[in-house]
Amino acid sequence: MKTSEKEIIRGLKKGDESTFVYLFNEYYVSLCAYSQKYVGRKDVAEEIVSDIFFSIWENRKKLKINTSLKSYLFKSVVNNSLYYLRKLEKENKLKEFFSDREVNNIEFSFSPEEVLEQSIIKNNISEKIEEAVNRLPEQQKKAFKLKRFEGKKNKEIAELMGLSIKTVEMHLSKAMLKLREDLKNSLPDFLFFILFKSL
The missing domain is CATH 1.10.10.10 (Winged helix-like DNA-binding domain superfamily/Winged helix DNA-binding domain)
Structure with a gap:
């Protein structure tokens, strides 16, 4: 399977599903763990990372990555995680989001x-x-x-x-x-x- 970042990006732009699956399997778990450090909840982190991969696939033909692919993915996770928290803050739901009730729901992870x-x-x-x-x-x-x-x-x-x-x-x-x-x-x-x- 392709391992070069250039080959992966090239494959994505061509719509190669096997390349996308490879990318997903390679980074999904680590990206979720990274997002969870910001948002504190496994389910939300998984949703954020899934949305990133969905966006990559939907916009694959015009994908522009100026850094390494790994840096691009992790930077996307940071940006999307912080955006999610800012959105909660604007909606005055941040305190509820990080309440003890919510924390108890995710402790099993x-x-x-x-x-x-x-x-x-x-x-x-x-x-x-x-x-x-x-x-x-x-x-x-x-x-x-x-x-x-x-x-x-x-x-x-x-x-x-x-x-x-x-x-x-x-x-x-x-x-x-x-x-x-x-x-x-x-x-x-x-x-x-x-x-x-x-x-």
Whole structure:
């Protein structure tokens, strides 16, 4: 079977189904595992990767890959996974998506050791965020907690704190910059973006 990336791409463009099956079998499992690191759910990761392969086949004749085929596939997984999370964020469903109920539904796809490791990582991230928030100046910390943890709107925060909306926005902006600096070595960029995007 073809192993050269150029041959694989050439085969795809010609509509060679055996080439597509080879590509699918070669990368599907690893791509799903990679996507799952972002979205946290096996079923969603499989859907994302399946959509990528479907898109490749549907657009095979005009397929343009400027990097290696492997890099192209993994980059596509990253982009599609982050797009999925941003879409959930816009629909205010991200918290529900990562709720304990959802996590419990997918724990069977991991070994007990992996479940424990994920729990430790989750707790460590939560602790680091809490510590960073508590280090913020008092006004920034109060505004941030009202926004992030209580879901208050800027107008409501302004009323509760006796400040103007502009001042609240300034405190939130400064809080986000300070948190990004404090968490840059412990919180992945994509996770920071998802957690604090709405501020």
